[in-house]
Amino acid sequence: MTFTRRQLLQTTGASALLASLGQRAFAQASLETATIVTGFAAGGTSDTTCRRLAQKLSPEYAKAAVVENRTGAGGQIAVSYVKGRPADGATILQTPTSILTIYPHIYKKLPYDPMVDLTPVSIACIFDFGFAVGPAVPASVKTVPEFLAWAKANPAGANFGSPAAGSTPHFIGALLGKKGGVELKHAAYRGTQPAMLDLLGSNISAVSGPIGDITQHLASGKVRILGVSGAKRSRFAPDVPTFGEQGIKDMAHSEWFAFFLPAKASPELVAKLNTAMKNALAQKDVIDGLGTFGLEAMSSTPGELTELLKKDTAKWAPIVKEVGFTAEG
Structure with a gap:
């Protein structure tokens, strides 16, 4: 099954069986407390998504x-x-799907x-990624190809941070480094926000992360986004060209945050959530809150989330092989 933003945004209800189960589930008493668990630090997009949704789960x-x-x-760990x-x-678990589709x-x-x-249980949102640079990179560097050329000429600054090793x-x-013929040293953080702090402090040259984690720092004047990962420009950074527009082919990648329950959760419970x-x-x-x-x-x-996980797991297999990154579990 192939998913598009349009198809997922048009999803307004489950199957007749799921709806029936949902009605039965709502008749049951609500839980006293539900805990939404995220594997990333407070202040980032994952944490924000959890907190926005947590406010809406009460009292149903x-x-x-x-x-x-x-x-x-x-x-x-989460x-x-x-x-x-x-x-x-x-x-309840909330996680980027890469932890389930790339890590294997x-x-x-x-x-x-x-x-x-x-x-x-359900997808929560979709988002693109941005590739941004900070004060450690000269202001004359305005595109991803220019950054890759600068990194090649300045190996000490040929690095970038991301929210996790093995993440999208x-x-x-x-992949950007590979396509530009330069090895970009990677620094893994516990979320994008800690990486952004190091970017602002000139401890790293660039950050690859969810675009929303980057745009909130643009007001400082110290951060600039060189490119975005979507198939088309992001409505959240309309002036920033995609990687494809900059001549970097086969680099359209988006990701989902999604919600899960532990295995063996009853169909009634899944329908209710x-x-x-x-x-x-x-x-x-x-x-609007997530949009900010x-x-x-x-x-x-x-069922749609299950099929999406299968599809993306298959998609990432050859990409991981191309990059050659492995990690010890």
Whole structure:
């Protein structure tokens, strides 16, 4: 199955069976407290998505909803934690899909099996990535090819940061270097915001990360986005050309944040959370709030999310092989 933004944005309901299950589920008592777990630091796009949605889960799904940041190991700690929790709906995972679709190709041993240990619920939003530079790079560098040429001539500054080793933005930076004939040294952080702080402090030259994590720093005048990863220009940075527009081919990559429950969650529970998420993601304040962080709100059925994971897992296999990055689990 091939997914497009249009198709996912047009998803307004689950199947008749799922809707029926959802109605039964809503008749049940709400949970006392639901905890949404993210593997990334506070202040970033993942954390923001969790907090926007947590406000909307009460009272239908839970009487209260809180967010817990379990950072480390590029998001693996959060996934592993949720995997081990009871499948009673009280613990919800929110994660970028790359942790489930790319990591199986780079880690010999993962502490979880994405297709076995988690129950897909819904997509939350889609977003593009930006490649930005800071004060360590001369102001004369205005495009990605110019940065790659500068990095080749200045090997000490040939580096970039990303929110995690093995993440989509990590591979974007590595692929850009490969296509430009220069090795860009990678620095992995616990989220994009810590990387941006090092960028502002001239400790690294560039950052590859979700565009919303970068645009919030543009007002400082110290950060500039050289390119975006989407197939077309981002509405959140309309003046920034795509990689493709700059002559860098086969570099259109977007990503989703999605919600999951532990394995063996009941169909009724999945339907209840899916309906609550779908209703929340259709509200204007949520759409506008996520938009301020460069995130395009959308929802899906559990089945659509499952198919998307399968599709993206297959997509990344040859890319990982091309870059040649592996990690010890």
